[in-house]
Amino acid sequence: MSSRSSASRVRRVIAALPRSAAAWVLGLVAVGWSVPLILALNASVKSEAEFTATSVWEPPQNFTLANFIQSFIYMEFPLKVANSLVISFGALALSLVIAIPVAYAITIGRHRWRTFVLATCVVIFLMPQEAFAYPIFLVAKLVHMYGNVIFLIFPLGLSGAAFATFLLGMVMSRFPTSVVDAAEIDGASRWQTLTRVVLPMMTPSIVVVGLLLFIANWNEYLLTLLLLPDSSSMTVPLAVSMFNYGQMGGPPTTIVAAASILGAIPSLIVFLLFHRSLTRGITAGAID
Amino acid sequence: MYPGFLVLVAFAVTMLVWNGALSFTSFPGFGQAKWVGVKNYNSLLDNPDFWESLLHSTFYIIPMALIPTALAVFGAVAIFDAFRGRLARSFFPWVRGAFYLPQVIPIAIAGTIWGWMLSRDGLLNQILRGLGAVNPTTNWLATPISALVSVSLFMVWLQFGFSFVIFLAGLSRLDPATVEAASLDGANWWQRFCFIALPSLRPEVIVVLIITAIAGFKVFAPVVYLTMGGPRGSTASVSSFAIDSFFGGGSIGRGSAATTLLAIAIGVVAVVIAVLFVRVTRRDGGLSGDGS
Numbered sequence: 115m116s117s118r119s120s121a122s123r124v125r126r127v128i129a130a131l132p133r134s135a136a137a138w139v140l141g142l143v144a145v146g147w148s149v150p151l152i153l154a155l156n157a158s159v160k161s162e163a164e165f166t167a168t169s170v171w172e173p174p175q176n177f178t179l180a181n182f183i184q185s186f187i188y189m190e191f192p193l194k195v196a197n198s199l200v201i202s203f204g205a206l207a208l209s210l211v212i213a214i215p216v217a218y219a220i221t222i223g224r225h226r227w228r229t230f231v232l233a234t235c236v237v238i239f240l241m242p243q244e245a246f247a248y249p250i251f252l253v254a255k256l257v258h259m260y261g262n263v264i265f266l267i268f269p270l271g272l273s274g275a276a277f278a279t280f281l282l283g284m285v286m287s288r289f290p291t292s293v294v295d296a297a298e299i300d301g302a303s304r305w306q307t308l309t310r311v312v313l314p315m316m317t318p319s320i321v322v323v324g325l326l327l328f329i330a331n332w333n334e335y336l337l338t339l340l341l342l343p344d345s346s347s348m349t350v351p352l353a354v355s356m357f358n359y360g361q362m363g364g365p366p367t368t369i370v371a372a373a374s375i376l377g378a379i380p381s382l383i384v385f386l387l388f389h390r391s392l393t394r395g396i397t398a399g400a401i402d
Numbered sequence: 403m404y405p406g407f408l409v410l411v412a413f414a415v416t417m418l419v420w421n422g423a424l425s426f427t428s429f430p431g432f433g434q435a436k437w438v439g440v441k442n443y444n445s446l447l448d449n450p451d452f453w454e455s456l457l458h459s460t461f462y463i464i465p466m467a468l469i470p471t472a473l474a475v476f477g478a479v480a481i482f483d484a485f486r487g488r489l490a491r492s493f494f495p496w497v498r499g500a501f502y503l504p505q506v507i508p509i510a511i512a513g514t515i516w517g518w519m520l521s522r523d524g525l526l527n528q529i530l531r532g533l534g535a536v537n538p539t540t541n542w543l544a545t546p547i548s549a550l551v552s553v554s555l556f557m558v559w560l561q562f563g564f565s566f567v568i569f570l571a572g573l574s575r576l577d578p579a580t581v582e583a584a585s586l587d588g589a590n591w592w593q594r595f596c597f598i599a600l601p602s603l604r605p606e607v608i609v610v611l612i613i614t615a616i617a618g619f620k621v622f623a624p625v626v627y628l629t630m631g632g633p634r635g636s637t638a639s640v641s642s643f644a645i646d647s648f649f650g651g652g653s654i655g656r657g658s659a660a661t662t663l664l665a666i667a668i669g670v671v672a673v674v675i676a677v678l679f680v681r682v683t684r685r686d687g688g689l690s691g692d693g694s
Contacts, residue, residue, distance in 0.1 A: 140481050141493065144500040147559065151503065153525055154515045233676035240613075240672040242620035244641045244661045333508040335623040336645070351508030355627060367518060374511045385506040389499055 151378070158182065158372035181372035189353050189373060190345070195380065198349040201266045201338075202331040208271025209327050210320065213278035218312060220279075221286040232283055238276035243336050246273075251340055263347050269337055274327045281326075285319040286312070325388045332381060350377045446660060454636075455643035458550075459619050462639060465554035466561050466618030471610055473558070474565035477501075479599045482573045498570060502563035509560070513627025516556050546636035549629050553637050557624050561617075565610045572606040573599065612675060616668060640664050 161178050185191075220228035250269050254260040289312065297311045313320075338349045348356065354377035357370060446452050481497065504512060519525040576599065584598055622641035629637045638646070644660035 140477060141497060143477075144497040147562075148500045148503060149525075150512070150515045150519060150559075151507070153519065229680045233673075233680050236676045236679060237669065237672040240616050240668060240675070242622075242641060242661065242664050242668055244620070244622060244644055244664065247645065247661070329506060333506075333510075335509055335627070340645075351510035354508070355510035355514055357514075370514065370518065374514050377511045378507045381506050381508060382503075385499070385503070388506075389495065 151375075154371045154374050157368055158375045160368055162366045162368050181368045182376060185357070185369050185373035185376060188369075189357060189376070191350075191353075191376060193346065194348055194350045194353045197263050197342075197347055198332055198351075198380070200263055201270065201334075201349060202328050204264070204267035205270035205274055205331045206324055206327040208267060209274035209278045210324060212271075212275040213282050213323075214313070214320070216275075216279050217282035217286050221283055221289070232280065235276040235280045235283075239273065239280065243273065247336055247340055250337065254341055261342060261344050261347055263342070266337055266341060270331050270334060274331065277330075278323050278327060281323050282316075282319065285316065285323075289316070325384065329381065329384060329388070332384070350380065353377070446663075451638070452640075452643060452660060455638040455640045458637060459621065459639040459641070461550075462554070462557065462621050462625075463615050463618040465557040466621060467611055467614035469558050470561035471565045471607065471614060474562055474569050474610075475600070475603065475607065476595075477562075477566055478569035478573055478603075479595055482570065482576075482599075498567060501566050504560045505563050509623040510627050512560065513556070513624065516552075516559075517628055520552050549637050553625060553628055556628055557618075557621070560624060561614060565614065568606050568610055569603055572603050576602050616671065620664060620668060 156173060158181050159177050159179065161176060161180065216231065220231050246269065251260075254262075254265050257265070293311060293315070302310065332349070333351055334349070335351065338352045342348050342352060345353070345356065354373050357373045481494075581598060620641055621639050622645065625637055625639050625642045626645075640660060641664065644664065
């Protein structure tokens with residue numbers, strides 16, 4: 115290897131690096147932003163003895179998964195995941211089932227009440243959930259579904275529907291009328307236009323909205339806190355926060371850290387999938 | 403249209419039911435089945451804890467809306483400007499992801515981790531020890547002022563990513579030729595920022611500020627999961643105060659009064675926004691499917 119080619123290779127690498135200081139600063143800040151998670155991760159793989167002996171920065175000498183196993187079992191993790199999945203998917207399905215036809219009707223369908231509907235949706239999703247919380251609690255008791263995971267699908271699904279209608283309305287309003295007109299000329303009914311023409315073309319946007327709803331439902335804090343008192347029906351985030359208060363003075367930090375990481379993993383998985391769709395969704399919107 | 407219409411009616415009816423239930427809650431004394439008229443509202447307004455929580459809620463607009471949005475605008479423009487070159491490009495999604503991550507993690511978990519970081523043997527104290535400070539053993543969440551500051555920092559950490567991602571997307575609308583022309587004309591970074599980037603981000607900034615300001619005013623989870631309302635209520639927001647009244651203090655009527663007031667305040671703002679929004683969309687040619 116001649117010195118000339120290695121020198122030019124080095125030069126190429128240097129030329130490819132971000133030039134301004136701002137980029138480096140931001141990069142470092144980004145790393146710093148993740149510090150809480152990195153530290154939790156670090157703590158979760160240390161044994162308790164090692165954790166108290168070392169500083170939070172040092173990587174573990176004896177990597178251990180015992181904390182994960184312990185919190186996994188103690189939290190009945192699979193059960194909590196199942197609860198969270200049921201609620202998140204159920205609510206998201208309900209939201210989409212309501213939102214898609216409504217968004218279609220008010221944009222492409224040019225329904226008379228479109229501005230009213232959209233305005234109402236905006237008002238609803240800006241409202242504080244706390245105002246609805248107690249009545250929802252009472253309804254739950256009334257129908258004897260207090261503590262039941264299924265019940266949560268309804269309030270979450272409905273408030274999600276407001277949000278979804280708004281977002282989907284925004285996207286649908288950019289839908290090319292030429293395609294709709296062509297379908298109508300071909301004799302399609304409104305319903306057929308929706309299902310056979312619009313929906314297939316809108317799938318990426320629907321996926322993005324669905325993902326946003328899923329994440330919001332999964333991370334939901336207020337209603338799950340109020341409506342799920344038994345540990346057997348708790349969702350994952352709820353279970354993790356309860357974990358902290360579980361025992362006398364709280365369980366060892368290493369276990370709490372492991373529990374937190376476990377609880378965050380499903381969200382992270384969704385996020386990794388979400389990342390690409392988010393980009394696609396945003397750039398698709400920007401291209402219009 | 404008609405399927406949509408029917409579903410819409412079902413939705414509106416359900417919404418009305420919730421609203422009915424909501425006005426239900428302003429029946430003071432409902433939990434104890436005693437109608438006490440406006441007594442709950444009166445006692446609420448006389449309650450110093452309520453006013454303190456109201457003060458906090460208003461204050462929280464700063465770390466939830468103003469600070470993250472301002473930082474995000476600068477950050478988005480800086481990063482957009484600076485990340486050129488192939489190596490840098492591949493870092494770009496990671497940086498964006500790192501900042502957005504706090505929005506993705508369940509807030510209960512984020513709160514747990516931060517609570518641990520700020521505790522006596524947590525990260526912050528370890529850093530301070532490393533920097534040479536005499537052994538600090540404060541639990542940063544135990545004193546009113548430091549708790550408030552900690553909660554605010556937590557909120558900034560949480561909210562930065564939201565605005566950041568939105569502004570980044572907005573900036574991709576910007577024509578690089580304009581920016582090039584400006585820098586050729588001799589505009590420095592600050593001028594390019596003020597006169598090109600900032601104006602083009604105006605719609606996003608407005609939307610983000612509105613959403614985050616309202617979120618800040620009605621904030622509940624960051625407060626509860628970090629401090630449970632703080633040492634003797636010093637970090638409580640109106641929402642956490644209200645929920646506390648419902649399920650902690652046993653005073654249902656007081657909680658309903660507080661949430662109703664919150665709802666009315668936000669409702670008024672929301673309706674104003676909705677009206678403005680309607681006017682803007684009407685002016686832009688309406689919502690009919692006219693994307694071609």
